[in-house]
Amino acid sequence: MADIELLPHNVPSKSDLPELVEELTTLNLGPTHPATHGIFQNILKMDGEKIVSGEQTIGYIHRAFEKIAERRAFYQITTLTDRMNYCSSPINNMGWHMTVEKLLGVEVPKRAQYIRVIMMELARITDHIICNSILGVDTGAFTGFLYVMQKREEVYEIYEEVCGARLTTNMGRVGGMERDLSNTAIRKIHEFIKSFPPVLRELEKLLNRNRIFMDRTINVGPISMERAISYGFTGPNLRAAGLDYDVRVMNPYSSYEDFDFTIPIGQNGDTYDRYMVRNEEMWQSLKIVEQAINNLPEGPFYADAPEYYLPPKQEVYRSMEALIYHFKIVMGEIDAPIGEVYHAVEGGNGELGFYLISDGGRAPYRLHFRRPSFIYYQAYPEMCKGSTLSDAILTMSSLNVIAGELDA
């Protein structure tokens, strides 16, 4: 560029100008901020309203599950998995059971597999309704959240009927389910299939084409597919970026190959796409639940593996073998074969993996959880760089970071 000659009156004299001091503001978001929906801290450097950089601190609810697991019998680890992604604990429970079954070589009967599918898909629905309705809350629509919470309550009642617990479910056993679906449970599942669509449609009506919601979420916190893959994204967040990777389809487990469902994908990987992907996944999950409950196969709900599956209580009082197995299983005296297994299920947030190494003892030699939240949350500073604080809150909300899963 040619030199521009400044005319004397255009040259500002130094003394006329106030000295500009550039200063960044440090903002402490968390650890206990209501907008983070969990206990983790972000130290944000702000330039006015724009975020320049972010530094994350996590580990506030770290409970050393991997260490504890090294001293616990296999069935006692189920209760640890509950407490990872507590919005969809049945998926964690089933994922763990399937990992152990793979190690032991136990084949689970069809009926148990279908019951598991029903429970896992109901769990996915509860996971996604929380994420999506909270996204509504963060954009200023509180009503939708309260409205769909009723439906989560109904799913929790189904859990309660199936396993006795609501949040930390400890559902199922290694080798099958702990009990068959009761008539009440079946009735409640049918009721849910009927009553959920109108509610979800209403939430869609509130948000999907809402101008305010769209303006707040489109192009907010986007991530490209390449970056998402590099950052280890899985689940709805990766699918929103445009890659149709779903463990249920790629490596079907628990008879997922029997069901007809589609995998929704997004294009831009932004908050709106993540919302829409989760929204469509709820419809697909409902479809799977409906197919599974209508085609529920007859037969036993647990595998014929007496050395691993707790015998029925009345048997324990009558037969010697049952009593011995009961004692051995409860005391954790069952030795697993030597081996190493990696098993992954499609959790609420993505690929939930269990890497289990057994040295032939009663507890794992090493157990590592591949927690999707932990792996993709590290992309957060990159995603919210340059955006405003209010948008950063939405980005975090739409990533659905669950503190329990993050910290394990």
Place this chain on the structure above:
Amino acid sequence: MLTNQEVAEALLEKFGDQAFDFEEPYGLLTLSTTREQIIPMLEFLRDHKTYQVIFLTDLCGIHYPDNASKEFMVVYHMHSFIHNFRIRIKVSIAEEDIHIPTATGLFASANWMERETYDFFGILFDGHPNLIRILNIEEMDYFPMRRQYALEDATREDKTDALFGR
């Protein structure tokens, strides 16, 4: 459909005796390599035109205190979406020289996974941009997942290993 055999042969051809201990536990191709070759191997798999093992699923450490001069192991799980092919690569390192090159240059996701591995096992990832503790408090002066740190309180006598231990 990519077979384990095919990838194993390609790795043997490329890395020779630096790729060894091939196994297939539960159908998942497992192999070991040295720490000098781990980054070239990950890069070879990632940038391979047909295999495209572009996804680092998981990275974790294991402690084997009884394996002399191979006390620690770092395990990489990789995934190729296009072929739906998974592979597991192990690297053993000695306690006296507990270093391994970082994979953060290849995968952004390796950052926290390596920090976690450092946090719990004390494995040092050379070249990592920010190798500090992640889940435990910074003041901690030991690496809790090492096997010498017992889970139960050592002063308790009612919980003996004969009854409750592993």
